[in-house]
Amino acid sequence: MAAQIMEDRLMEKIRQKEGAVYSINCNADLDSYPSPFFNFTCIFDVNPDKIKIAAKEVDSEFDYWKEHAPTVEEINKVKEFNNSSFASKIYLIIKRKSNGIYI
Known part of the structure; x- marks a missing residue:
């Protein structure tokens, strides 16, 4: 962070x-x-x-x-980015598994 x-x-x-x-x-x-x-x-x-x-x-x-x-705003900005990035990665993994292309 x-x-x-x-x-x-x-x-x-x-x-x-x-x-x-x-x-x-x-x-x-x-x-x-x-x-x-x-x-x-x-x-x-x-x-x-x-x-x-x-x-x-x-x-x-x-x-x-x-x-x-670091300010509270800076910390919250990084937390928000990390949470959205993590959610995007999970979504891609699930999508790949459901499409049968998960490696």
């Missing part, structure tokens, strides 16, 4: 406002073994002329994240 929220924030800043990237993929990993570890990764293709702008915006957003938790 954290990665999806960060992705949305960065898409708004770096793609919509700056036009520096086409897409952004964020991933958050939390592990407890062998010791507590958290990794947050964002990958994106960037317009070569706007590398510094994109890097500055990513750093700025991570700094902002440290002080400001």
Whole structure:
């Protein structure tokens, strides 16, 4: 959920406002073994002329994240997307099974 929220924030800043990237993929990993570890990764293709702008915006957003938790609206948006995405996948599986093409 954290990665999806960060992705949305960065898409708004770096793609919509700056036009520096086409897409952004964020991933958050939390592990407890062998010791507590958290990794947050964002990958994106960037317009070569706007590398510094994109890097500055990513750093700025991570700094902002440290002080400001995701809003209720952001969390609800991700929940709604995940619920609708899950429902769509279930529908496709059922449809494939009923059509005899389920693999």
